[in-house]
Amino acid sequence: MAHQFSLAHLSVLTTSPVEMVEIAAKTGYDFVSFRLTAVTATEHVFALQNDRAMMNEVKARLAATGVKVLDIELCRMPAEIEPETYVSVLEAAAELGARHILAQLPDANRERATDRFGRLCDLAAPYKLTVDLEYPSWTETPNLAAAAAVVRAVNRPNAGVLIDTLHFDRARDSVEELRKLPPEWFHFAQVCDAPAEIPTTVEGLIHTARSERNFLGEGGIDVRGILDAMPEMPYSLEIPTDTLALTVSAEERARRSIRAAEAYLNGLHGEYLHRSAA
Incomplete structure (x- = not known):
């Protein structure tokens, strides 16, 4: 089966959006997934919503290569951030032709978090964007049940749940429970592998998530x-490999990521490993 893949920004986080489009085109991706807001205080971000020259250059490269934008991240709403903060991000997403917005709710006040998610969905609707809720296991929305409760409560047609295979595994979520949820809630997935052993500290969970995921078939998920x-x-292949990045270019890491994914999902992983070692 021919699958469609996106190059996630976290996989090549210091690479500019213009370079990402070129890499995606060269290595066989259908889409790119841009990060336009910073998650950490030290993280470099390419804020296209504030950089007209870069926005125009990215749009030109998208048009020239045929690569499309799958999703934009990240609308993260802790206690101090309202959804209206992200209007410029929604506008940029629409200008780029993106389909989806990735959101997180690291807020212990469930009523407030749910209200904000619904409002973000309403803000995104005129741009024909879905809003997909991601649930890192160390946040206040820590598992599939919590994310599903929010999406069910807001009852917006453009609301969805984002399954990241790492977070799903670390939350010890159940495939059986996943199957019970409405299929229309799922618009895209973030995909990676990782070691089978789940870290016992928040620091360990974050380190794997941000820095050392595995290509598909090379871990225990x-x-x-x-x-x-x-x-x-x-x-969306979200596979940061910081150790590998010390010696391997962003383009080559992106290439290895998609080739491994194609092989794994088509049952050819053993052959892929043999060719890679040769």
């Missing part, structure tokens, strides 16, 4: 089982 529980959709 049942990636195929998770994906088989959802409809067919594009897969």
Whole structure:
């Protein structure tokens, strides 16, 4: 089966959006997934919503290569941030032709978090964007049940749940529970592998998530089982490999990521490993 893949920004975080489009085109991706807001205080971000020259250059490269934008991240709403903060991000997403917005709710006040998610969905609707809720296991929205409760409560047609195979595994979520959820909630997935042993500290969980994920088939997550529980959709390959990045270019890491994904999902992983070692 021919799957559609997106190059996630976290996989090549210091690479500019212009370079990302070129890399995606060269290595066979259908989409790119841009990060336009910083998650950490020290993280470099390419804020296209504030850089007209770069925005125009990215749009030109998208048009020239045929690569499209799958999703934009990240609308993260802790206690101090209202959804209206992200209007410029929604506008940029629409200008780029993106389909989805990635959101997180690290807020212990569930009523407030749910209200804000619904308002973000309403803000995104005129731009024909879905808003997909991601649930890192160390946040206040820590598992599939918590994310599903929010999406069910807001009851917006453009609301969805974002399954990241790493977070799904670290939350010890159930494939059986995943199968019970409405298929229309799922628009794309973030996909990676990782060691089977789950870190016991928040620091360990974050380190794996941000810096040392595995290519598909090289860890211990049942990636195929998770994906088989959802409809067919594009897969954003979010696979940061900071150690590998010390010696391997962003383009080559992106290439290895998509080749491994293709091999794994088509049952050819053993052959891929043999060719890679040769």
